Amino acid sequence: xxxxxxxxxxxxxxxxxxxxxxxxxxxxxxxxxxxxxxxxxxxxxxxxxxxxxxxxxxxxxxxxxxxxxxxxxxxxxxxxxxxxxxxxxxxxxxxxxxxxxxxxxxxxxxxxxxxxxxxxxxxxxxxxxxxxxxxxxxxxxxxxxxxxxxxxxxxxxxxxxxxxxxxxxxxxxxxxxxxxxxxxxxxxxxxxxxxxxxxxxxxxxxxxxxxxxxxxxxxxxxxxxxxxxxxxxxxxxxxxxxxxxxxxxxxxxxxxxxxxxxxxxxxxxxxxxxxxxxxxxxxxxxxxxxxxxxxxxxxxxxxxxxxxxxxxxxxxxxxxxxxxxxxxxxxxxxxxxxxxxxxxxxxxxxxxxxxxxxxxxxxxxxxxxxxxxxxxxxxxxxxxxxxxxxxxxxxxxxxxxxxxxxxxxxxxxxxxxxxxxxxxxxxxxxxxxxxxxxxxxxxxxxxxxxxxxxxxxxxxxxxxxxxxxxxxxxxxxxxxxxxxxxxxxxxxxxxxxxxxxxxxxxxxxxxxxxxxxxxxxxxxxxxxxxxxxxxxxxxxxxxxxxxxxxxxxxxxxxxxxxxxxxxxxxxxxxxxxxxxxxxxxxxxxxxxxxxxxxxxxxxxxxxxxxxxxxxxxxxxxxxxxxxxxxxxxxxxxxxxxxxxxxxxxxxxxxxxxxxxxxxxxxxxxxxxxxxxxxxxxxxxxxxxxxxxxxxxxxxxxxxxxxxxxxxxxxxxxxxxxxxxxxxxxxxxxxxxxxxxxxxxxxxxxxxxxxxxxxxxxxxxxxxxxxxxxxxxxxxxxxxxxxxxxxxxxxxxxxxxxxxxxxxxxxxxxxxxxxxxxxxxxxxxxxxxxxxxxxxxxxxxxxxxxxxxxxxxxxxxxxxxxxxxxxxxxxxxxxxxxxxxxxxxxxxxxxxxxxxxxxxxxxxxxxxxxxxxxxxxxxxxxxxxxxxxxxxxxxxxxxxxxxxxxxxxxxxxxxxxxxxxxxxxxxxxxxxxxxxxxxxxxxxxxxx
Numbered sequence: 001x002x003x004x005x006x007x008x009x010x011x012x013x014x015x016x017x018x019x020x021x022x023x024x025x026x027x028x029x030x031x032x033x034x035x036x037x038x039x040x041x042x043x044x045x046x047x048x049x050x051x052x053x054x055x056x057x058x059x060x061x062x063x064x065x066x067x068x069x070x071x072x073x074x075x076x077x078x079x080x081x082x083x084x085x086x087x088x089x090x091x092x093x094x095x096x097x098x099x100x101x102x103x104x105x106x107x108x109x110x111x112x113x114x115x116x117x118x119x120x121x122x123x124x125x126x127x128x129x130x131x132x133x134x135x136x137x138x139x140x141x142x143x144x145x146x147x148x149x150x151x152x153x154x155x156x157x158x159x160x161x162x163x164x165x166x167x168x169x170x171x172x173x174x175x176x177x178x179x180x181x182x183x184x185x186x187x188x189x190x191x192x193x194x195x196x197x198x199x200x201x202x203x204x205x206x207x208x209x210x211x212x213x214x215x216x217x218x219x220x221x222x223x224x225x226x227x228x229x230x231x232x233x234x235x236x237x238x239x240x241x242x243x244x245x246x247x248x249x250x251x252x253x254x255x256x257x258x259x260x261x262x263x264x265x266x267x268x269x270x271x272x273x274x275x276x277x278x279x280x281x282x283x284x285x286x287x288x289x290x291x292x293x294x295x296x297x298x299x300x301x302x303x304x305x306x307x308x309x310x311x312x313x314x315x316x317x318x319x320x321x322x323x324x325x326x327x328x329x330x331x332x333x334x335x336x337x338x339x340x341x342x343x344x345x346x347x348x349x350x351x352x353x354x355x356x357x358x359x360x361x362x363x364x365x366x367x368x369x370x371x372x373x374x375x376x377x378x379x380x381x382x383x384x385x386x387x388x389x390x391x392x393x394x395x396x397x398x399x400x401x402x403x404x405x406x407x408x409x410x411x412x413x414x415x416x417x418x419x420x421x422x423x424x425x426x427x428x429x430x431x432x433x434x435x436x437x438x439x440x441x442x443x444x445x446x447x448x449x450x451x452x453x454x455x456x457x458x459x460x461x462x463x464x465x466x467x468x469x470x471x472x473x474x475x476x477x478x479x480x481x482x483x484x485x486x487x488x489x490x491x492x493x494x495x496x497x498x499x500x501x502x503x504x505x506x507x508x509x510x511x512x513x514x515x516x517x518x519x520x521x522x523x524x525x526x527x528x529x530x531x532x533x534x535x536x537x538x539x540x541x542x543x544x545x546x547x548x549x550x551x552x553x554x555x556x557x558x559x560x561x562x563x564x565x566x567x568x569x570x571x572x573x574x575x576x577x578x579x580x581x582x583x584x585x586x587x588x589x590x591x592x593x594x595x596x597x598x599x600x601x602x603x604x605x606x607x608x609x610x611x612x613x614x615x616x617x618x619x620x621x622x623x624x625x626x627x628x629x630x631x632x633x634x635x636x637x638x639x640x641x642x643x644x645x646x647x648x649x650x651x652x653x654x655x656x657x658x659x660x661x662x663x664x665x666x667x668x669x670x671x672x673x674x675x676x677x678x679x680x681x682x683x684x685x686x687x688x689x690x691x692x693x694x695x696x697x698x699x700x701x702x703x704x705x706x707x708x709x710x711x712x713x714x715x716x717x718x719x720x721x722x723x724x725x726x727x728x729x730x731x732x733x734x735x736x737x738x739x740x741x742x743x744x745x746x747x748x749x750x751x752x753x754x755x756x757x758x759x760x761x762x763x764x765x766x767x768x769x770x771x772x773x774x775x776x777x778x779x780x781x782x783x784x785x786x787x788x789x790x791x792x793x794x795x796x797x798x799x800x801x802x803x804x805x806x807x808x809x810x811x812x813x814x815x816x817x818x819x820x821x822x823x824x825x826x827x828x829x830x831x832x833x834x835x836x837x838x839x840x841x842x843x844x845x846x847x848x849x850x851x852x853x854x855x856x857x858x859x860x861x862x863x864x865x866x867x868x869x870x871x872x873x874x875x876x877x878x879x880x881x882x883x884x885x886x887x888x889x890x891x892x893x894x895x896x897x898x899x900x901x902x903x904x905x906x907x908x909x910x911x912x913x914x915x916x917x918x919x920x921x922x923x924x925x926x927x928x929x930x931x932x933x934x935x936x937x938x939x940x941x942x943x944x945x946x947x948x949x950x951x952x953x954x955x956x957x958x959x960x961x962x963x964x965x966x967x968x969x970x971x972x973x974x975x976x977x978x979x980x981x982x983x984x985x986x987x988x989x990x991x
Contacts, residue, residue, distance in 0.1 A: 094896070095216045095217050096213070096216065096217055096218055096219045096220055096894055097894055097897055098143035098144065098894075099930065100115075100117055100121075100928035100930055101928050101929060101930055102930065102931070103930070103931040103932075103933050104139075104930065104931070104932055104933065105932075105933050105934075105935050106135065106136065106139055106205065106208055106932040106933065106934070106935070107204075107208060107934075107935040108131075108135055108201070108204050108208075108934075108935075109127075109132050109135060109136075109932060109933070109934040109935075110128065110129055110131070110132055110934065111127070111128045111129075111132065111934065112931055112932065112933055112934070113125060113126065113127045113132050113133070113135075113136040113931070113932040114126040114127075114929060114930075114931060114932075115136065115140055115928075115929070115930040115931075115932065116922055116923065116926040116928070116929050117891075117926065117927060117928040117929075117930075118916065118922075118925040118926060118927055119925075119927045120381075120890065120891060120899055120902060120903065120913060121144070121890065121891035121892055121897075121898070121899035121902075122381045122382060122383075122891050123140050123144075123382045123383070123891070124382065124383035124385065124398070124916070124922045124926075125137060125140065125382070125383065125384055125385065126385045126386075126387055126919075127385075127386065127387065127393075128386070128387055128388070128393060129386075129392070129393055130198060130201075130386070130393055130394075130395060131197055131198065131201040132201075133384050133385075133386065133393075133395060134198045134199075134201045134202040134205070134384075134406040134407075135201040135202065135204055135205040136205055136932050137202060137205065137382070137384060137406055137407075138201070138202040138203060138204065138205025138206040138207075138209075138237070138406065139205035139206065139208055139209050139932065140205075140382070141206070141380065141382075141403050141404065142205070142206045142209035142210065142213075142237075143209060144380070144403070144891055144892050144893055144894070145376060145380060145403035145404075145892075145893040146206070146209070146210070146213075146218060146219060146234070146893075147218075147219040147221045147222065147824070147893055148376055148403050148404075148824060148893050149206070149237070149241075149403050149404040150163075150234050151163070151824045151825055152245055152248065152403070152404055153237075153241040153244065153245075153404065155171070155175065155248065156175070156180045156181060156184070156241075156244035156245060156247060156248050157175070157180070157181040157244065158171075158172040158173070158174075158175035158176035158180075158181065158455070158457070159172060159457075159458070160172055160825070161457055161458065161459045161460060161462075161465075162232075162458045162459070162460055163225065163229070163232060163460060163825075164460065164825055164829065165228075165229075165459060165460045165461050165462060166459050166461070166462045167829060169457060169459060169465055172457045173457065173465070173467055173481045174478070174481040176455040176457065176467060176469065176481075177467070177469050177476050177477075177478055177480070177481040178247075178251075178476060178478070178509075178514065179469070179476065179514070180244050180247035180248070180251075181240065181244050183244075183247065183513075183514060183515075183516060184240040184241075184243040184244035184246075184247065185240045186516045187240075187243050187516050187517060187518070187520065188239045188240050188243055190516060190518070191239075191520065191521060192521060194524075195520065195521045195524055196239065198406055198407075198524060199239035199242055199243070199406060199520070200239060201406075202239075202242065202405075202406040203236075203237045203238055203239055203241075203242070206237035207236045207237055210234060210236065210237070214233075218234070219893070219894065220838075220894065220895045221823070221826055221838070221895075224826055224830070224834055224837075224838075225826070228460075228461070229460050229461065232460075237404075241404060242404055242405045242406065242520070243520050245402055245404055245405055246405075246519050246520060246544070247513055247544075249402075249545060250513040250544040250545040251513070252371065252372075252545075253422045253545040253547075256424070256426050256428070256574065256575075256624055256625075256626035257428040257430070257511075258748065259279070259575075259626045260428070260429075260430055260574070260575065260576065260577060261430070262724055262750060263275055263279065263575060263576055264430075264576065264577050265721060265723045265724050266278070266720060266721065266724060268721045268723065269719070269720060269721040270719070270720070270721075277760065277763070277764075277772075278716070278756075278760055279575075279626070279756065280756075280759045280760060280763055281625075282612075282613045282627050282629060282630065283629065283630065283759065284613065284616060284617065286630070286634065287612060287613075287629065287630025287631065287633060287634040288608075288612075288630070288633070288634065288637060289612060289613040289614055289615055289616055289630075290548060290560060290562075290597070290599075290607065290608070290609050290612060290613070290614045290615075290633075291560070291562075291597040291598070291599055291614055291615050291616075292616060293616075294308060294309055294597070294599075305592075305594070306592060306594065306595050307592075307594035307595060308594065308595050308596060308597055308598055347370045347421070347422060347610065347611040347628060347632070347854060347856075347867075348367070348368065348369040348370050348420065348421035348422055348609075348610070348611065349366070349367070349368050349370075349421065349609075349610045349632060349633075349636065349655065349852060349854070349869075350365075350366060350367040350368075350419040350420065350421045350548065350550050350608075350609050350610070351365075351366055351550070351606060351607065351608040351609070351610075351636055351640070352364070352365040352366075352419075352550045352551070352552050352558045352560075352606065352607050353365075353558075353605065353606045353640060353646050353651075354556070354558045354601070354605040354606060355556045355877075355878075356605050357605045357606060357640070357645060357646055358645060358646050358647070358878075359645045359646065359647040360647070360648070360876060360877075360878035360879070361878060362554070362556055362876070362877040362878035363417075363552035363553075363556060363557075363558050363877045364552075364646060364648060364651050364874060364875070364876060364877070365412075365417045365418075365419055365550060365552045365558075365874070365875040365877070366419070366651045366652075366654070366655060366872075366873065366874045366875075367410060367419030367420065367421075367550075367872075367873050368655055368854075368869035368870075368871065368872040368873070369410070369420060369421065369869070369870050369871065370854045370856065370867050370868065370869055370870065371867060371868070371870040372866065372867055372868075373819055373821060373822075373865065373866075373867070373868045373870070373888065374821070374822070374824065374888075375821035375822055375823045375824075375827060375838075375839065375840060375889055375901070376403075376889045376890065376892070376893040376900070377870060377871065377887050377888035377889040377890075378402065378870055379400040379401070379402070379870055379871045379887055379888070380400065380401050380402060380403045380891070381399070381400055381871075381885060381887055381891060382398070382399075382401060382408070383397070383398035383399075383917065383922070384396075384397050384398070384407070384408060384527075385397075385398075385919070389414065394528040395413075395527055395528055396413050396414045397411060397412070397413040397527045397528070398411050398412065398413075398915070398917050399411010399412060399873070399885075400871055400873070400885075400887075403893070405523075406524075407523050407524055407527050408523075408527050409523060410873070411873070411875075412875050412880060412883070412917075413527060413528070413529070413530075414554075414880075415529075415530040415531065415553055415554055416529055416530065416531065416535055416551060416552065416553045416554075417551070417552045417553075417875040417877060418526065418535070418549055418550060418551050418552075419549070419550050419873070420547045420548065420549055421547065421548045421550075421609045421610060421611060422545065422546075422547060422548070422611055423545075423546045423547050423548045423562055423564060423614060423623070424546075424611055424614075424623075424624050424626065424627055424628065425546040425562075425564055425566045425623050425624050426566075426567075426573075426574040426622070426623070426624040426625070426626065427511060427512040427513070427544065427545075427546055427564070427565065427566060427567065428509065428510065428511045428512075428574075429474070429509075429510045429511075429567075429569075429574055429577075429578060429585075429587075430507050430508070430509060430510075430577040430578070431472070431474040431475070431507065431508040431509075431510060431577065431578055431579070431580035431585070432505040432506075432507060432577050432578070432579055432580055433472050433474070433477065433505055433506040433507065433508050433580040433581070434505060434506075434580070434581055435470075435472075435477070435505075435506045440472045440506070440580065440581075441580075441581040442472075442473065442580065442581055442583070443581070443582075443583055444581075447472075447473070449470045449471060449472060450471045450472060450473055451469070451470070451471040452468065452469070452470050452471075453468070453469055454466055454467065454468050454469070455467050455468075455469060467480075467481075471508070472508045472580060473580075474508040474509075474510045474580055475508045475509045475510045475511065475514055476508065476509060476514070477506045477507065477508050478507055478508065478509045479505075479506050479507035480506070507577065508580060510567075510587065512543065512544050512546075512564075512565040512566070512567065512590075513543075513544040513545070515543075515565070517541075517543030517544055517565065518541035518542075518543060519541065519542050519543050519544060521541055522538055522539060522540070522541040522542040522543075522563075523542075525537070525538035525541075526538040526539065526542075531553060531555075532551065532553065532557055532559055532600060535551055535559070535561070536561055536598070539561050539563035539593075540563070540593050542563040542564065543564065543565045544564065544565060545564065546562070546563065546564025546565070546566055547562070547563060547564065548560065548562055548609040548614065549561050549562070549563060550607055550609060552875065552877050553877065554877050554880075556877075557600070557601055558600075558601060558602075558605075558606070558607060559598065559599060559600040559601070559607070560597075560598060560599040560600075560607045560609070561596070561597075561598045562596045562597045562598065562614055562623075563593065563596065564596070565590050566590060566591045566596070566621070566623060567587040567588075567589075567590055567591075568587065568588050568589045568590065568591060568621060569585070569586075569587055569588070569622070570583075570584050570585065570586050570587075570588050571584050571585060572585055573622050573625050574622070574624065574625065575625055575626075591621050591623075595621070597614050597615050597619070606637075606640050608633050608636045608637050608640070609633065610628065610630075610632035610633035610636060610852075611627070611628030611632070611633075612627060612628050612629070612630035612632070612633035612634075613627040613628075613630065614627075628755060629755045629756060629758065629759045631661045631755050631758060631850055632755075632850070632851070632852050632854065635657060635659065635661065635852055636654060636657075636852060639654050639657065640654075648874055648876050648882065648884065651874045652872075652874055652884065652910065652912060653910075654852065655852065655853070655869070655872050655874075655910065656847075656852075656853050656910035657851070657852035657853055658693050658694045658695060658846050658847045658848070658851055658852070658853045659691075659692050659693050659694075659851065659852075660692050660693070660694050660701070660704070660848060660850075660851060661692075661758065661850065661851075662708065662758045662761070662762075662850065663690070663692040663704055664692050665758075665761075665762055665765065666704075666707075666708070666711075666761065666765070667687050667690065667692070667704065669765055669785070669786075669789060670684065670687060670707065670789055670793065671684070671687060671688065672786075673786050673789050673790050673793070674786075674790075675790065675793065677794070679797065680790075680793055680794050680797050682797075682808060683703050683793065683796070683797045683800075683808060684793055686699050686700045686703045686808070687700055687703065687704060690704070694813055694846050694847060694848045694851065694853075695813065695846045696812060696813055696814030696817070696844050696845055696846040697812045697813070697814060697846075698812065698813045698846070699808065699809070699811045699812060699813075701813035701846075701848075702800060702804070702811045702812055702813040702815070702816055703796060703797075703800060703811065705813065705816070705817075705848065705863065706796030706797075706799055706800045706816075707789075707792050707793050707796040708753060708859065709753065709796070709799075709859040709863070710791070710792040710793075710795040710796045710799070711761070711788065711789065711792040712751040712753055712757060712761075712859050712860075713729075713751070713859070713860070714775050714788055714791060714792055714795075715761075715764075715772050715773060715775075715788060716750075716751045716757075716760075716772065717729065717750070717751050717860060718731070718775070719772075720750060720751070722740055722741070722742050722743050723742075723743050723744065724742070724743075724744050724749065724750040725741075725742025725743070725744055725749055725750065725860065726742045726744055726745075726749035726858075726860045726861055727741055727742050727743065727744065727745065727749075728741070728742070728861070728862075729741060729742040729749065729860060730742070744860075747858055747861060747866055748858070749858060749860035749861055750860055751859060751860055752849075752858045752859055752860055753849055753850075753857070753858065753859030753860070754849050754850055754856070755849070755850035757859075758850055764785075765785070767785075768784050768785040768786065769782075769784050769785070770785070773785045773787070773788045774788075775787070775788055775791060800816070803815075803816065804816070812844070813846060813848075814844030814845060814846065815844060816863035817844070817845050817846070817847075817848065817855065817857060817863050817864070817865060818841065818842035818843060818844055818845065818863075818864055818865065819841055819842060819843045819845050819855070819864070819865040819868065820839060820840075820841035820842045820843075820864070821839060821840045821841050821843075821888075821889060821901065821904070822835070822839050823835075823838040823839055823895075826838060827839045837895065838895050840889075840900075840901050840904070843904065843908055845865055845908060853869070853910075854867070854868075854869060855867075855868055855869075856868070868888060869888075869907075870888050871885070871886065871887050871888060872885070872886050872907070872912060873885040873886075873912075873915070874912070875915075880915075880917040880918065881914075881915070881916055881917050881918055881921040883915040883917065884912035884913065884914065884915055885912055885913060885915045886903055886906055886907050886911065886912040886913055887903045887907070888903070888904065888907055889901045889903060889904055890902045890903050890904070
């Protein structure tokens with residue numbers, strides 16, 4: 001939200017003005033009433049004059065006036081009170097605004113560190129050692145975003161109830177069952193001494209800030225929290241708090257787990273063949289995969305070793321993938337040449353264009369990850385610079401990172417740039433388990449649980465809750481913590497003969513992120529990589545989440561690498577829950593890193609990733625069967641091919657492309673439907689001549705999406721079980737008089753309208769008599785496609801009239817398609833006045849689900865925006881200072897700070913900020929300079945203590961033997977423990 005000219009929240013004045021105007025209006029009405037002539041009476045009937053009673057008649061009028069005046073006074077008083085409260089809150093919030101200039105002591109530094117900020121509050125940090133750099137990063141992020149960091153670590157540890165009470169118990173129960181925090185502790189213990197020293201330095205920087213800032217001075221949210229819990233005090237930050245956030249991101253990008261759940265739940269009402277129609281295969285003949293050629297070859301010197309070679313001839317698929325690929329090939333051969341994309345949810349766009357196709361002569365790289373909207377944004381912009389870049393201090397990197405994590409996640413350094421999109425690999429499996437009190441069935445006998453332990457959930461203002469977590473060989477039993485997964489255990493289809501279902505099966509989750517990994521180590525290496533080889537080596541330990549990573553360097557090279565721990569299954573393709581009692585469904589191994597797809601300087605001169613298929617069907621390993629369907633990626637490819645040379649401005653314009661590929665297919669069918677009702681035909685005519693673009697001011701886009709939503713609900717939603725339908729989706733059963741509603745949270749309900757549904761509808765449109773088009777309750781009167789389309793157009797006109805009024809000229813897509821930015825937890829769960837104070841919006845947006853400008857919405861829920869391009873960047877490898885970036889909100893997490901949402905309006909319009917990188921450019925843009933000083937004079941080189949580990953060279957592999965917590969030399973301000981006080985737990989673990 002742009003800064004208001006007057007401090008404090010914006011106050012609505014219309015209510016006071018309207019109230020003040022009310023007496024005059026009412027007086028006019030009275031005068032008009034008094035001058036109205038008396039009505040004529042039948043002949044022979046005379047009016048009888050009533051005797052006036054002036055004293056008695058005046059009293060009601062005076063009473064009404066007094067009441068009206070009192071109402072006006074109340075409204076004025078209320079406005080004053082609200083304004084005063086707003087000003088008080090604004091003044092209170094300013095106490096936590098950080099100092100951006102001057103000097104501060106930061107214990108543990110070896111030398112002075114500089115923090116330069118531009119007018120957007122984006123920090124660029126300069127130091128002499130990596131430890132000083134990351135210590136300062138921790139301090140600076142705590143300045144801007146500690147509330148966000150604190151909430152995040154409570155979430156990943158399953159401890160939100162300690163802050164927010166009993167409403168968070170269910171969340172905590174599920175997260176404790178997954179055990180993210182316990183795994184993070186184990187990963188910290190496995191870090192190399194070098195990486196551990198970086199994380200400890202970062203934690204020390206955060207904790208220094210916490211020592212000098214409490215309550216109101218830490219963040220306005222702590223003031224609000226204090227009204228209901230005045231005893232809360234943040235704990236010291238630890239290395240595991242940082243590492244645990246990687247698990248949250250992996251969960252957000254966990255790929256097809258929801259699809260696996262939905263398929264199982266749909267089987268309650270639909271046949272397997274019907275479900276397959278709703279999950280069509282990838283249209284390879286229309287939409288190009290990321291790596292269209294190449295294959296896995298054996299090393300001639302060692303046949304046991306394999307690697308991916310981009311120019312190798314395609315090989316026959318492995319036995320484990322044979323059946324899935326044969327089925328895919330058969331289905332593809334029957335498809336018409338159509339167009340498509342993927343289901344609603346998180347995704348991303350990235351592409352890189354080689355210098356031969358750019359106006360700059362060097363590569364251009366673009367990235368915009370699509371994630372849930374939050375306030376502040378999930379991303380934090382910053383630069384980390386060693387004053388002298390060498391082996392001892394190898395960091396000169398700038399980009400987007402997460403609050404609470406050292407380093408940079410996406411961005412560029414002085415030599416290379418990189419971007420991420422979700423690969424979509426199937427890294428999760430649900431196992432149906434037959435269990436009793438002491439164990440689970442496996443290969444005909446009951447085995448003791450691998451782990452049984454209790455977790456105590458502390459609840460603010462309430463009683464502690466104790467849960468028991470059990471694990472099989474496949475992972476934790478998650479059905480005990482989630483009602484929907486209990487339903488999966490009840491409804492998932494199994495062949496006969498099988499164990500008796502009785503009350504249903506328990507469901508265990510196998511997920512690569514629940515194994516100890518090395519992603520944090522990998523990110524440090526990525527930040528200091530300098531060429532293609534060191535870039536690839538840095539990703540060797542990037543376990544989760546599995547990503548598409550694009551690459552460009554200042555020497556003109558471009559590339560792509562798919563990292564991640566991706567399972568090789570003995571059988572099955574991960575589409576359905578499998579049977580835990582049968583060993584044939586085990587994971588045998590993981591795809592070797594060298595066999596994962598990659599490309600380097602491809603002949604076409606560009607690489608595009610947008611959650612589309614990575615490899616052709618001939619790739620010998622199953623990465624997933626639930627790709628995005630490729631309409632975004634193909635649209636980007638088409639835009640690149642349409643331009644002889646691409647400039648940086650074109651890259652930015654491409655990120656805002658809002659052409660709807662489904663509209664191109666569906667609108668001709670809608671226009672061919674005969675509409676007799678002129679009221680509905682008025683709306684149908686909006687689609688004539690439409691260019692299929694979804695700008696925020698488009699009337700046609702508003703109506704088309706209304707029709708799309710109604711089509712999906714009529715053709716598919718009404719035929720689905722309630723377990724996958726939105727809680728707001730209710731239908732009255734005329735035979736019983738009852739009105740059952742869906743059970744699914746609205747944001748994840750089906751049909752969601754994403755690009756998977758584009759493909760489903762494209763496949764069905766040519767068949768006018770498909771059973772999916774039938775909406776008749778009478779078995780003797782079957783409706784066809786055009787009858788359903790007419791019903792959808794009629795229902796859409798009614799819905800949009802109710803939402804936006806009868807005047808169709810006032811309709812716009814943006815009025816329906818709005819984004820509200822909500823502060824974490826308090827902005828969603830807090831009282832209305834709190835939401836008003838700390839949330840921002842609504843913002844009217846263009847774009848839409850399945851478009852390059854991917855402002856996602858869920859058709860089963862409504863039109864509100866659910867996912868967004870969470871940031872956008874364009875890196876110019878010919879001149880890094882000419883690069884551009886923009887965040888969804890702003891650098892600051894402090895309510896009413898100038899940088900709270902100062903980037904949002906620019907983001908909404910598709911604009912971006914200059915991205916200064918070199919020291920002269922950073923100094924030229926700087927508006928603030930903060931010096932962080934050591935608490936003791938710097939030591940001479942002879943006095944310097946030995947560091948825990950020497951900085952590694954680019955490409956150093958993770959997974960080195962770790963120095964255990966407490967074994968390394970302590971530094972001033974460095975926590976002595978790797979972990980914060982953990983949730984109370986007792987455990988019996990199978991050895």
